[in-house]
Amino acid sequence: MAKQTKQKQEKPFEESLWDAANKLRGSVESSEYKHIVLSLIFLKFISDTFEKQRQKLIDTGYEKHVDAVPAYAKDNVFYLPEESRWSFIQQNAKQEDIALKIDTALNTIEKTNKSLKGALPDNYFSRLGLTASKLAALIDVINNIDTLANPHEDIVGRVYEYFLSKFAIAEGKGKGEFYTPKSIVNLIAELIEPYKGKIYDPCCGSGGMFVQSVKFIESHKGSTKDISVYGQEYTSATYKLAKMNLAIRGISGNLGSVAADTFNKDQHEDLKADFIMANPPFNQKAWRASDELVDDYRWDGYETPPTSNANYAWILHMVSKLSENGVAGFILSNGALSGDGAEKDIRKKLIENDLVEAIIILPMKMFYTTDISVTLWILNKNKKVHKVSHGDLTRHYRSREGEILFMDLRKHGEPFEKKYIQFSNEKIIEIANTLHSWQESKADSKYNNIAGYCYSATKEDVVANDYSLVPSKYIEFKNHDEDIDFDEKMIQIFNDFTSLLQQEEESKNELLSVFKELGYEIKL
Numbered sequence: 001m002a003k004q005t006k007q008k009q010e011k012p013f014e015e016s017l018w019d020a021a022n023k024l025r026g027s028v029e030s031s032e033y034k035h036i037v038l039s040l041i042f043l044k045f046i047s048d049t050f051e052k053q054r055q056k057l058i059d060t061g062y063e064k065h066v067d068a069v070p071a072y073a074k075d076n077v078f079y080l081p082e083e084s085r086w087s088f089i090q091q092n093a094k095q096e097d098i099a100l101k102i103d104t105a106l107n108t109i110e111k112t113n114k115s116l117k118g119a120l121p122d123n124y125f126s127r128l129g130l131t132a133s134k135l136a137a138l139i140d141v142i143n144n145i146d147t148l149a150n151p152h153e154d155i156v157g158r159v160y161e162y163f164l165s166k167f168a169i170a171e172g173k174g175k176g177e178f179y180t181p182k183s184i185v186n187l188i189a190e191l192i193e194p195y196k197g198k199i200y201d202p203c204c205g206s207g208g209m210f211v212q213s214v215k216f217i218e219s220h221k222g223s224t225k226d227i228s229v230y231g232q233e234y235t236s237a238t239y240k241l242a243k244m245n246l247a248i249r250g251i252s253g254n255l256g257s258v259a260a261d262t263f264n265k266d267q268h269e270d271l272k273a274d275f276i277m278a279n280p281p282f283n284q285k286a287w288r289a290s291d292e293l294v295d296d297y298r299w300d301g302y303e304t305p306p307t308s309n310a311n312y313a314w315i316l317h318m319v320s321k322l323s324e325n326g327v328a329g330f331i332l333s334n335g336a337l338s339g340d341g342a343e344k345d346i347r348k349k350l351i352e353n354d355l356v357e358a359i360i361i362l363p364m365k366m367f368y369t370t371d372i373s374v375t376l377w378i379l380n381k382n383k384k385v386h387k388v389s390h391g392d393l394t395r396h397y398r399s400r401e402g403e404i405l406f407m408d409l410r411k412h413g414e415p416f417e418k419k420y421i422q423f424s425n426e427k428i429i430e431i432a433n434t435l436h437s438w439q440e441s442k443a444d445s446k447y448n449n450i451a452g453y454c455y456s457a458t459k460e461d462v463v464a465n466d467y468s469l470v471p472s473k474y475i476e477f478k479n480h481d482e483d484i485d486f487d488e489k490m491i492q493i494f495n496d497f498t499s500l501l502q503q504e505e506e507s508k509n510e511l512l513s514v515f516k517e518l519g520y521e522i523k524l
Helices: 013-023 031-057 069-073 087-093 098-112 125-129 133-140 154-170 183-193 208-219 235-247 311-323 341-352 425-439 459-462 487-498 505-517
Strands: 197-199 227-229 272-280 320-334 356-360 376-379 385-390 391-400 403-408 414-416 420-422 454-458
Touching: 013 133, 013 154, 031 069, 031 087, 031 098, 031 125, 031 133, 031 235, 031 505, 087 098, 087 227, 098 125, 098 133, 098 403, 133 183, 133 425, 154 208, 154 235, 183 272, 183 320, 183 376, 197 208, 272 311, 311 320, 311 341, 311 376, 341 459, 341 487, 403 425, 403 459, 425 454, 454 459
Parallel strands: 197 227, 197 272, 272 320, 356 403
Antiparallel strands: 320 376, 356 376, 385 391, 403 454, 414 420
């Protein structure tokens, strides 16, 4: 019998592109290199769409309008002068001044298209010093992206998203804050269902929350014309990534006129959003001077958040931006679930005002910047009867007034990129169904408390626990670890402690000493 040869599995298109592009990085830091690669992908995409529109004008007898900006803008296509087109860059790729030509191209595109103001790197290529030969090779790699190959598939969006993720992983801890892992963004979208109205992200990074909102609407056969996007980003380089990300997908968004600090320069003061999706910086210190923002309108009715940690400042900022029926889904470190002082006073008032709808603990190692477990909060400005009717979504919710749903998802992830955890699409739907079933009136709901997974707590339960929102105080314990040895259990206990202590260095060291006395050497 002839021996069958095993067919080699072909790499996904975007993975092959990444491998080729990453080999050319050399000594350039990943945090810098991403702006080169993503800018070239953007340039290739807008050039392809420009050339397609240009040919359409010629084919339909409007050749005299091929250099008229309005002839492109009317179809949401960016007009490119000749020296800004991909064909020009490709023809000059082997020239020693190719970096200068790319910088000139990007600068000219910004000047020609007002909606791209502040979106593209400024004199980046010349300044960074990537050799002409490596730039030429990178241009050849990017040239392999046929952005218009399949009008029914978002090729360039796929590539851009994949590269954002890979760059975030490459940068790892201490960096990578520009990107929230895709499965977490997907989960937030499925939980709060941003189907219609204003969507806001006060710390939008590279714009992933907006992209997923659009995907959510499209997957449920809705219309993207029913939403408007608002955001703000502090870091200039990340602000540019977000503007490019939205432009690639044809999403018109208001990200403010400049990159700016949301607390000290709120660019959407009068906004009332129907949906808020966010992943604020964890445990941000010194976010305001002690004598600044003390009586800010955003904390009206609440204590002023402490200067030592911005977690509750972010919460109150988002509460102030919610419309009368608004819903927010956001990520915070586990330390925000408990604690004393002003934070406790604010948390108590949020609970008394019945704004907290769900508290969901996520698995460890979901983020590229930290390996601790974190919390997904759902706030709801109106937990009374409301109706969702959009596309293929039709639901009548009667959220449980005076109750909070606690969920523990720490055992529900699956391996990703060897050292990270993510949720499968099936698991995301399962988690969302749990929340949505709970939101229905008790008479109609199929929801049940499940040991080790979920519990519906009354306000009286929370008051009895001194207004703590730590899920383990409510969810019935279930031993998942019967087959795990004692040493592994001790490490898990330690990790839970450190996550609840907000990674404070002194507290960690004290715990390390205790565990060392018990004979356990634990390395973080």
